[in-house]
Amino acid sequence: MRHFTISGIVPLLAVALVATACDSGLTGLNENPNAPGSVAPQYLFPNGVTSAVGRVRGGGFDLTFTSLWAQHIAMDRFTDEDRYSIRPSTIDGNWSGFYSGELEDFATIIEQTDPTESPNLLGPALVMKSWTYGVMTDIWGDIPYAEANQGPTDFTPSYDSQQDVYNGLFTDLTAASDMLGGGGAGYGSADPIYAGDATKWQRFANSLRLRFALRLVKVDEDKARAEATAAISAGVFTSNADNALLQWPGDGTNDNPFFNTFRTRDDQHVSQTLVDTLKALYISIEPGNDTIFDPRLAVYADPIVSALPAIVYRGAPNGLQDEDAIAIGLTNTSRVGAAYRQRDTPSILMTYSEVLFDEAEAAQRGWTGGDAASLYADAIRASMQYNGIANDVIDAYVASPRVAYNPATGLTQIALQKWIALYAQGADAYAEYRRSGVPNLQPGPAVITDPKTVARRLTYPLAEQSFNNENLQSAISAQGGASLNDRVWWDVP
């Protein structure tokens, strides 16, 4: 009995093991229990939107490059990027984040969604893709576009000229505007911008098209005019209720990116350029130094701590050496206004006021029959209302001689007011400054551009040298250089 048991068990176990040594049952074990193999667009879309807006309006982009270079914000220490001395990692992360983050989410939706069956899923994805690419091409010029987001079939996409990118943006936005509002479900509550309102997405598509049209004024006025007038007639934003905003839940996990940056750090203050500009546009000068400045100053900036309880606003200069910036002292310049760095402060994709400025410019240029002066005043009004300014103050401001519209200087006034209204939208403020030259920004004393100028673009990431160098080099030579002082295609002197 014992001999049978023991001498029997061992070979039996051996046979059992041999039998299991085939591959049956092994494959099923490799199905990932942690993440699904496919997901519907309504789960990717909010991820792409929040990722895109969080990046473009976030600490690593807006507060590192664009708002500094638009001179809305200045570094009070760690002044590297404020002097255009760029730490390479700050570019690499943004570049690969744009493409592999939000743009891959949008590309996946666009690839998987049928335009006739689900226009209200495809349309918003096209709009958000265009919004994101607009920011990218404005700051980098030529970029991978048509061949981008085609991994694993193409790991080395070639670059498209900025002109081709813009043509693509117009095509996509036109298509989106045309398809939106057709049949089929939208994103509904999974849409963090408009909660599935197709009409608002349609207006956003046309408003973006208008924004991009005006960028081309200097390089191709005919195209600019054609796209702008088509966009306006297709229906743009009609009130602040149409504003494209991302409302952050402020739940500790999804907080406003300015809040995230400023909660433990205090490295960025409001720029002297912006503060001085808002002061110069005062409504009135009262005796006892009780001047009523552009009322947005008190929203955009906090009073300096060292003068409290007196309310004094002072900006920090851009482009200083680190130790010179430190020497000023944090309490002697204004922090970003509290309203712009709350946990649940919305991030702005595009506002009604920008659309009105665009329409004012179109009217001033004679493209439309609109009244430039009233569109200009309405634009200011929309901006101020967004910032919670009382109507009587707005009336006084618009009527003040420093603000009141004069057709002879109209384009400059529109550009200046637009630059002010684009606060906390550094990418657009920086692009508009480069297009218009307004205001006349001066490079800081310690900038490294040679000759010393305000930078005209962001350099390409070093990672592209490593992983896509051939295409990068041909893009650089096609543009005649891509260093800080080299202008992008639409940026004509």
Added chain:
Amino acid sequence: MGRRISSVLALVCMMVLLPAWTAAQEATISGRVSSEGGLPLANASVFLQGMSVGTMTREGGTYSFTVAAANVNGQKVTLTARLIGYKAESVEITLSPGSITHDFVLAQNAVQLEGMVVTALGIEREKRSLGVAQQSVSAEELTSARENNLVNSLVGKVAGVNITNAGPTGGSSRIVIRGANSIAGNNQPLFVVDGIPIDNSATANATGGGYDYGNTAQDINPDNIESISILKGPNAAALYGSRAANGAVVITTKSGKGSSGLGITASQNLTFETPLRLPDFQNQYGQGSGGKFEFIDGKGGGTSDNVNRSWGPPLDGRLIKQWFSNGEAVPWLPHPDRVRDFFRTGRTSNTNAAVSAATEKADVRFGISNLDALGMLPTNTVKRLNTSLNGGANVNEKLNVRASIQYVKSSAHNRPGTGYDNRNVLQNVIWSGRQLDNATLSNYKNPDGSQRAPSYTTVDNPFWVLYMNSNDDTRDRVIGVGTITYKFNDWLTAAVRSGTDWYRDWRRQRYADGMIGIDYAGGAFNESVRFNRETNTDFLLTANREVTSKLGVTVNVGGNQRVNRYSMSSQGTDHLVIPGTYNIGNSAVTPEVDQEERNRQTNSLYGQAQFSYNNYLFVDVTGRNDWSSTLPAESNSYFYPSVSGSLVFTDAFPSFNLGGLLTYGKLRGSWTQVGNDADPYQLAISYNPTTPFGSIPRFSVPNQVPNANLKPEKTRAWETGLELRFLQDRVSLDATYYDKLTSNQIIPAQVSGASGYTSAVLNAGAVSNKGVELQLGATPVKTQGGFTWDVNVNFAKNNSKVVSLYPGLETVVLATYWSLTVEAREGEAYGALYGTPYLRDDQGRLITVKGFPQPDPQKRVLGHYTPDWTGGIQNRFAYRGFDFSFLFDAKQGGQIFSASNMFGNMSGVLATSLRGREKAQAIEDGGGLLVPGVNKDGTPNTTMVTAQAYFNGLFQLHEPYVYDASFVKLREVKLGYAVPSSFSGKLGISSAYVALVGRNLWLHTSVPNIDPETAFSSSNAQGIENAQFPSARSFGFMINVTP
């Protein structure tokens, strides 16, 4: 049968001591075996040569066996004692009835060339028959000047093994044998305990931050280990198939096997630890910027009072308003020892006891060991309790059962934070003012409970970090294995074995309300639990026949099923409603939760055939086929072959002995092809859930492109070696040359982000490692009077090269640290440090702009973290119970990027940051420095710059902070004394051994301010450092007693 087992169990459990009995005609041979150092040696085999009679020593080193009357004829016989890791000793005795006593003293032998050794799958083999490199490490080497982490105790002792210790007590250590094979995968060997592979994973961030929870193999108690066999590469480990590429560390634990009777030992180690090296700080200037400082509110309201750097006024006793002085101007003075005084003297206590018992049929051993360490960082403790039970019985003459079980409880409290992280108190030391004083800092709490700190932006008071936050972790682990062996007849044996390594790892981190550098308003916490299990079930049939009197054949055929399961869940929050209540229900924001599960299985069949001819020529052939769950169904089966041979040419050609100089000579060679597994879930895309946006659920497209056609990494390796003994074994040499090529690399290759992905899993690329290993053992002096001097030298040189990657792919980034990348770059050695050099002109002169050196926009390779060679020299002197030994080990070559130096200069705390402000800081006061360089037009630079601006500007460069990481360490020193039994007997103790021990007593290196032997983790991201926890210099004593 049931009755038999229960009687065996009774024997085992009661540890019955059966008195050896002797009849008048029998001979009883007994005695003790101890090391030269006087330590009793358990599990040494003592036997009569040619008679198949013998036994093993028990705990305490004693042995006893009887020779049957029929064989006792008054003849001369040779009595031999041998043990892995020691030189065998033989003595001639006359075998006559009655008792015969002989004590052996065995010399340690790092270069073991003969005797039984443990090979792959735990198969014991005669060393002379091996065609591959293998090295054994004895128990004594692990426990004499002991390390709590068994991986660290191998440092300097094994040729070709490169160990990097990541830092504090309980932290992780990386072990790599013969260079890294895998570009992005695992490069550490397989750990096996009593035939059961165990987990050696480590949780630590590759680039610092958070806490280093250590590598899990350190749960194995060194006191419990009988021997470690290092299988130095794919050739020796080939039978492990898809896990063989990196070699194996095969551990055999102590058992009660041996002569009848009871053995007891107890030991106590107590050591004290102080920092081996702290940065060299400057004491000339205090906090501030541009020479100015005045504290008002610590938020920038004063003069530079938000600046946590030391570019302020001279520390000359002038009166300045400071953070603690309530607006009063008080003397501004340096506190040179503030950092040293911040640490306490660490204390590590190790208490160990073991009992073993055996009869002729059964044996058992119970061991218990307790580690209790107070870290050098105040409040930090590390504890480990190990218990083990190991027993076996011959149920009858054919059936043997054995089982062992270990339970380990490892826990730690307040592990030091790592890297650039406010939770790392060393970070607060780098970003600080040199006028700061522990006396005022240690008052870290305001009356209202908020943090009291020298500034209120970005940097916390280190005492607050220490006393207000806490982290705790506990790992409960069970490793158990049971084996049934059945001997069908004298040539055929079958064994079935099953074993599991299981643990539960619990971790908790708590942060009080009031951190400055991190927003944990309300307080924060995280709590996680990890479960890990690996179960292996295998069988092995062994047939061993002598075909002719000269030709022997042994065949092993076996199979294995391995099942791994890992799961993790965590919950936490960054903000609590009510401070101090660390419960997820008290979260003020959406809690952060995480969950992960990983499963895999591998089925295997394998076989080995050994042919021996005349006991001097040996040929081995092995093969293993693995079926893996992590590979595509249509190609998940892989075969791994090996062949090796050895020729003891001094036996084959006895005349070849170099005129009598050569006593033993062996030539060996081997070829193999083995694998390195793929991780699970790499075949198909899966969408990652991200935290919901408010109430909106989100998923993202992953950044990595999977690979549906994945293959395992393939390592093809050959090696050859020569083993020689000269001058009656006074000198031994073991030399090896190896050549490995690992192809089909599983690379998560970085790709242009514009493709929509940041990386793609590719099967491409090859890495080669070629090198030599030398072990030399010599006994230069051995006198009649009992004085011996032994020297063991080991040396290894490895040349690694990334031969190829994917077409168009120049590099695979292993880690990025402050823009420097650690890479596998084509054409370079593995682990290239790729960073920004100085901009130079074509004559190599620095180009300066406005007096400042400039970064070259083109990065380049600034170094490699892999050393050129590693080595160790151990000297051991023994004389009449005294022994003295010391071990030096060295790594030569290899570079490290030290962010401690970068930030320490940028913040002005290091002595090196005095350059340009020896006399004054402002240029107009005679300060400043002139960078030797040229302007863009080639004219010499004449513009002075301030030290502050200069070191601030260097932040953009890596070249100034990449250093040659070579070092020499005095790793171990021991002075021991075996108390004579004549004395210890009076105390009722059969033997006692006492020793003074020291570790890491001395460091020589050219790297400033840090110990270059450092890492954030045991991952492939090596060669980078910041705010390191100081390595420990330890000194203490041990006592070892056998009652």
